[in-house]
Amino acid sequence: MKAIRKSAYGFEVKTSDGIYAAANLLNTAGAWGARISAQFGETVPIRARGPQMGVTEPLPHRILPVVGVWAHDHGGGYLRQVERGNIGFGGGAERTDVPLETGHAKADPARLPGQLRSLLPILPMLAHVSVIRTWSGCEGYVEDGLPVMGASAT
Structure with a gap:
């Protein structure tokens, strides 16, 4: 555009x-x-933030739906397993600020252990898997975390 x-x-x-x-x-x-x-x-009032996501080594395929838990007071997380067995996951880690000029967000490997711990109540087996890749992206967030929807007032 x-x-x-x-x-x-x-x-x-x-x-x-x-x-x-x-x-x-x-x-x-x-x-x-x-x-x-x-x-x-x-x-x-949108802030550009980078969520951290990751993917595990392949595991036996057992999870069919996308699974997610979210709460305003303590975050949450989501995961899904692809047919090959890898589990993609996100949430459970503080989002980082992202400059809009570049739109480049950075994953922080130091946040990965805490992120995985926050997902253990959803899927305890994550305590014993290897994460093979992490990444981030640029997303827009408002303070209450809810989408802005509806016709403009202007």
Whole structure:
């Protein structure tokens, strides 16, 4: 996206592929969403943060659903197992600040033991597995952790 502007019939979005027009604009820019809403006079207090995620060595495949537990007062976590047996997981670790200019978040291996401990109530077998990779990404968060949904007031 190169530019967004209000038009007589709604919005125009200029991209490298051309200009697209629509009556409504859905802001799905995540961590960059506050920049878009500010263009139209609406302040949204989004912080760019990097959650830490990881994946384990392959294990016998036993978990079919995505499993997650979340609470506002003490975080939580989620995990899912792929057919090959690896378990991907996230949550359970403090998110790091991410500069929007680069959008580059960094995983912190020192936070991994605490992250895994927080997931043990969901899946105790994580105490005895090897983590083969960790990563992070840039996501947008508001203070209460809930999504901002609905029509703009402006």
